[in-house]
Amino acid sequence: MKYRIHKSAVIILALTITLAACRKESEVSDIINPNSRTCKTFTQQFEAVWNGMSQGYVFWGRDTVDWDARYEQYKPVFEEFDARPASRPVSAEEYNAAYQGLFQGLLDHHLYGMFTVPRAKYEAIVRPGVNSYYHDMDPGSERREQLRVLKDRTDLVPNSYYAYDPEDYGSFSIPGMYCALIKLKTGKNVAYFRFTNFYLSVVHEVYSFIDHVETVQEPLRKFFGPRYWEGITSEGSYANDESVVGIIIDLRGNGGGSTADLVPFIGSLSQSSTLVGYTRVKDGFGRLDYSPWSKYVIGCPRLHLQEQKPIVVLADINSVSCAELATMLIKNLPNGTFIGERTYGAVGALWPDSEHQHDYLYSGCFGDYNYYQYGMDLYRYKETYPYYVYTSTYHMVDCNYDDIEGVGVKPDIEVKFDRHSLMNNHKDLQLNRAVDYLREVCIWNH
Amino acid sequence: MLNNPIHGVQCFSSAPHFFLFLMNKQTLLLLTLLFVAPILCAQQTDTLISLPPASSHHSLWSVGLTAGLGRNYHVVDMSYMTDYRYSKYAPGSSFGLQLGFSPLRWLTLRVDGVMLQKNYQRSHVIGGTTISLPDTTRNTYINLPVLLMFNVGKVVRLHAYGGGYWGRWLASRRTGTTYGMNGLVSYDEQLDFDSPESQLRDNRSDVGFVWGGGISGIIKQKIEVGVEARWYYGLYDIQKDYMSHPNPRYNTTFVLQGGISYLL
Structure with missing residues (x-):
């Protein structure tokens, strides 16, 4: 009897070990969290x-x-x-x-x-x-030179409210902004608004202690109105001015920033909530372990653009991250058109x-x-x-589940950056094309 | 942190996890004992009592239906991701057909076709916060176990069986909450096995051992009803071998089911 019990125990033990050994071992057990590892070699x-x-x-x-x-x-x-x-x-x-x-x-x-x-x-x-990319990135001195040229284009942009380049405030991420009315020969106007990064909320909320903050905020007030952070429909704003038949949002050289700006900015230009796309995060050790896709929606503020005016977004290869999302969103609006170059291709959010x-x-x-x-x-x-x-926290795709990381947003009307024309002839071909486009649309509509 | 991937339970960042591991081990031994003991007992019974191979009441064939509830253990090593917990119970169902062939009263060869859910639930409490991200995965498999069953008794019978199964992963659906660009966002997503990522990652074949035991009674001469506990022990990683430093995932599923058979 004793022998039989021993025999059974051996069978059970052997069976257990055999079964357990049939499974492969994990090779991640010894990996230390790379966020807290101190390396010695x-x-x-x-x-x-x-x-x-x-x-x-x-x-x-x-x-x-x-x-x-x-x-x-x-x-x-x-x-x-x-x-x-x-x-x-x-x-x-x-x-x-x-x-x-x-x-x-x-x-x-x-x-x-x-x-x-x-x-x-x-x-x-x-x-x-x-x-x-098909031409070198140009985020530095030449881009700033381009902006200075734009500032001096008084024939095209008569009301200069050019504020500051970001570097004027050192490490502070204050956007350089510029807002103007561009007069068409028809007597109507085009509202033009440019800013260099998506820290509009920072301008409004955090850095109010900075000298000249009123001047910094001036383009925002002009374009959106005095309550720009709530919406753009305040009386007297360029965007809602009766003489304004179209809007140009210039995101060329915009390095991106906080997606929090998309709600008051892009949401204000649309007529309803906008589906940006879908995002997912990593979800395990396997390279293909992902969370399911989740929707990314931009809400529409109560005070949004009252009338569906044609909107042109200007963007280029130096438009990065949040600037690309904004470009994509304006392009997808029924009244939106993208003119310029393919954007940089960094849309994975962090x-x-x-x-x-x-x-x-x-x-x-x-x-x-x-x-x-x-x-x-x-x-x-x-x-x-x-x-x-x-590196990006989120893998983002557009509303058709198409990847835009490394691809960028492609323009409806491609006009490539022309260094020679800009620097020597002071002609901004991309901006000129946008104005021409709005003039054509204006004539067509009337 | 204890961590023994050989024995299968993920990472034991807390005492309950460690006890879960021990419980599995004890359950393994208990079920193995349940499996082995009736085999020895049945062989002894036949030898000592000299039960005829097929009495006048012995039916050679049987067909039947089973239905039950299951609990799946998703076995994965999460290493330093200690705030991922797979310990919550996500119930699953099991429905099957069975065909039995009994050349001897104490021995039955049984083939089942079972639609089985191998569900699991995970929680992720984001470090340093009280935000918990639940995630429930519902997997549907078809499993085809081939079992060698040992029986003791005539009218009321004890059974123990073991064998192997082949299966196919038919569907997978995930519901839960993740941290998206709009904050906490719910999701409900059906896994598309035809997507390139799934084709590269997901191993839809399922092979393993199965064993269990139960009790049944013959009513109205031709009808047999019973209950049984069954253990599916998957041997295939549910992921394909698509990367180095692999982190295999296995399913181990307990099912408590009832059945009814017609003795031909």
Whole structure:
């Protein structure tokens, strides 16, 4: 009897172990949260970054980069860095080349990675989305020059209320804004409004202590009216002026900003709530583990545009992120037309809190936020390998589930940036085309 | 944090999770015991009592219907994502047809066709907040178990059985709440197996072991009714092998079901 009990126990034990062993083991058990990892070697830093991207990067469903092949290719490189004798240290160029290669070709156009070594001797910065367009990006001096030219175009834009370039306030994200009435030969006007980033709410709410804030806000008041933050229908606003037969929203060179601005701004130009598209986040360790799609809707304020005037949005390759969403939304309005160039292609939105978003949703940015915020100087005396990867929290598609990340919004009427015409002849061909278009529509309507 | 992916339960970030793990292990042993004991008992009974292979009351074939409720354990290792919890109960149903062939009174070969739900519920309490994002996944499978069943008794019978099953993942639907661009947003999405992502990710084949035991009684000579507890132990990862550093997911499903059979 005793023997039989032992025999049964052995059978049960063997069966249990056999069954349990039939399942594959997980290989994620030992992975440390890349948002809180301290690395002591090149290889650890590589592993943390590779795993962070593998888990939290939100575009694996569309990206064509073989991330496993990158692991096989670059892990030996970083292991070799660690194996180097002190007499042959890793150079800044080698380090930079390794990270450039690792991230090369990734789709996310918000993606920005920064990596450094002990005592912050050097760092590598990667921006894989930048180099893929038909002409160079031009966010710097030439764009500002273009705006100065626009400011001086008194024949076309007689009422200059040009405010400030963003850099006038250093690190403050104050948008440069400009609002004017453009007179047509018919005696009617076109309302023109340009701003350089989506921090209109910041202008209104946060930075009221800044000197000249009234001047900063002036274009907003002109275009939307004195209660611009509630809606645009206040009496006397350019948008609702009876003489105004069309509206030009100029988002060229607009670097994006807070999607909170879309409600009062785009919502005010529409007649009802607008479906922007659908978003999803990462939802597990698998590269294709996603949350279901959820709707992204822009509400319509109570005081919206009273009349369906034709609206032209001007945008170009320097229109990024929120500026692209606004472009897409205006383009999709029944009275909207997009003139200019294809936009940049960075529409994956980010959770506002870049420091904690990975801890909240396990999707998007990860790494040492202090490094991102304050730079490598913090690590001058530390023996660690800090890193930070700034990447989209949300995968966003348009209302037809078409991807626009890396693609951008395509214009209804394409007019490419013409540097020569602008700088030498002071002719802004894109703006001219917009005015011509509205003039044609005005004639057609009457 | 205890973490033993070999034994299947995800991450044990709290005591209840650890006890859940232990409970599974004990349940595994208990059901194995239930499975093995009647086999030995039935063989002994036949040997000692010398029960004839087929008495005059013994029916060679039987057909029947089953229906029951199930509880599925979704087994996945969430590593550092400790605020993902898969411990909540998401009930599922089971409906099936059964065909039995009994060459011996104590032995039945049984083939079932079962429509079975392998549902699971997950909660995600966002770190540092009280915001909880519930997510319920309802999966419908067809499972075809082939079972070797050992029986003890004549009018009231005890059964224990084991075998394997083949299955197919037929449908999946997720409902819950996520953090979208408009804040907390509800969703209700049917998984499209034809989408490129699903084709790359989802393993719709389902193979595993099944065993269980139960009790039945013969009423009106030709009708047998009974109840049984059954355990489906999936051996296939529900995801395809599409990436390195895989994190497999398995389903283990307990079903409590009743059945009625007609003895031919």
